[in-house]
Amino acid sequence: MKEFQGKTAIVTGAAQGMGREYVRLLAEAGANVVMADINADVARKSANEIGAHDQLLVVKTDVGSIDACNACARAATERFGGIDYLVNNAGILSAAAHRSLIAVEAETYLKIINIMTHGMLWMARAVFPSMKARGGGAIVNVSSIGAYQAAGLYSMAKLGVNGLTINLAHELAEHNIRVNAVAPGTVATEGMQPLMSVEQMAQWGRMGGRPTDRVAGPEEIARVGLFLLSDAASYVRGQIIAVDDGQQIRI
Ligand SMILES: NC(=O)c1ccc[n+]([C@@H]2O[C@H](COP(=O)([O-])OP(=O)(O)OC[C@H]3O[C@@H](n4cnc5c(N)ncnc54)[C@H](O)[C@@H]3O)[C@@H](O)[C@H]2O)c1
Numbered sequence: 036m037k038e039f040q041g042k043t044a045i046v047t048g049a050a051q052g053m054g055r056e057y058v059r060l061l062a063e064a065g066a067n068v069v070m071a072d073i074n075a076d077v078a079r080k081s082a083n084e085i086g087a088h089d090q091l092l093v094v095k096t097d098v099g100s101i102d103a104c105n106a107c108a109r110a111a112t113e114r115f116g117g118i119d120y121l122v123n124n125a126g127i128l129s130a131a132a133h134r135s136l137i138a139v140e141a142e143t144y145l146k147i148i149n150i151m152t153h154g155m156l157w158m159a160r161a162v163f164p165s166m167k168a169r170g171g172g173a174i175v176n177v178s179s180i181g182a183y184q185a186a187g188l189y190s191m192a193k194l195g196v197n198g199l200t201i202n203l204a205h206e207l208a209e210h211n212i213r214v215n216a217v218a219p220g221t222v223a224t225e226g227m228q229p230l231m232s233v234e235q236m237a238q239w240g241r242m243g244g245r246p247t248d249r250v251a252g253p254e255e256i257a258r259v260g261l262f263l264l265s266d267a268a269s270y271v272r273g274q275i276i277a278v279d280d281g282q283q284i285r286i
Pocket of ligand 1: 048051073177178179220223
């Protein structure tokens with residue numbers, strides 16, 4: 036019996052990068068997975084590459100839209116009978132370019148915070164009725180070690196994710212729903228390619244205090260997320276787990 040056999044997960048931002056890796060690992064472990072992404076064409080291409088066709092469903096979803104999040108949860112329930120897990124992974128890496136909170140245009144600011152922070156709440160609200168009806172579940176939010184830096188809009192959006200994680204973890208405990216977050220360091224994904232080369236990511240990590248030059252592959256992050264979803268983490272609640280090769284030291 037595979038670890039996630041008979042369970043259903045929604046992964047947002049599932050078309051590429053870390054999201055796609057969550058999908059691959061969850062499907063490999065027996066789960067049905069809804070691939071929720073604003074870019075449905077790329078998500079379908081990834082689904083075809085992963086295989087496991089009976090277990091995967093692509094639903095075009097903008098996590099910044101409450102209606103779209105609700106429609107995604109409905110589609111998951113209709114196809115697979117309910118929802119056990121949510122990986123709130125969708126994010127906009129280019130938000131890191133907006134270092135000045137004074138200068139960033141209000142429209143851009145609101146759009147990015149709505150997708151990166153509020154979107155995780157909209158999805159959590161959308162899956163809640165099904166998880167509650169199933170007697171429990173688990174949510175992993177994807178934060179960043181950028182949350183602990185004063186680097187502008189991206190940092191602020193991810194610190195919001197940490198706050199959401201802690202508060203939802205407490206609020207949903209009575210429904211047997213665990214909420215945690217992973218905070219990755221630098222990960223080589225499609226989304227990072229136009230922003231930084233792998234060499235630059237290595238340098239950035241060193242400058243930020245990482246004792247190695249290693250840049251993570253998406254699997255190294257997603258495996259920790261899967262642990263947090265799994266029963267092996269049954270007593271882990273409301274934690275923000277840094278997965279950054281020692282870059283962020285917190286005592
Ligand atoms: N790559 C890194 O170094 C790194 C480090 C720390 C945290 N993160 C976080 O990890 C998550 C995944 O990052 P990645 O590197 O895989 O990014 P990526 O850009 O490769 O993939 C992001 C995915 O999210 C989707 N997406 C964007 N806006 C969306 C929306 N409104 N609704 C639904 N889907 C949407 C994109 O289409 C894309 O498929 C993000 O939350 C990011 O902030 C990344």
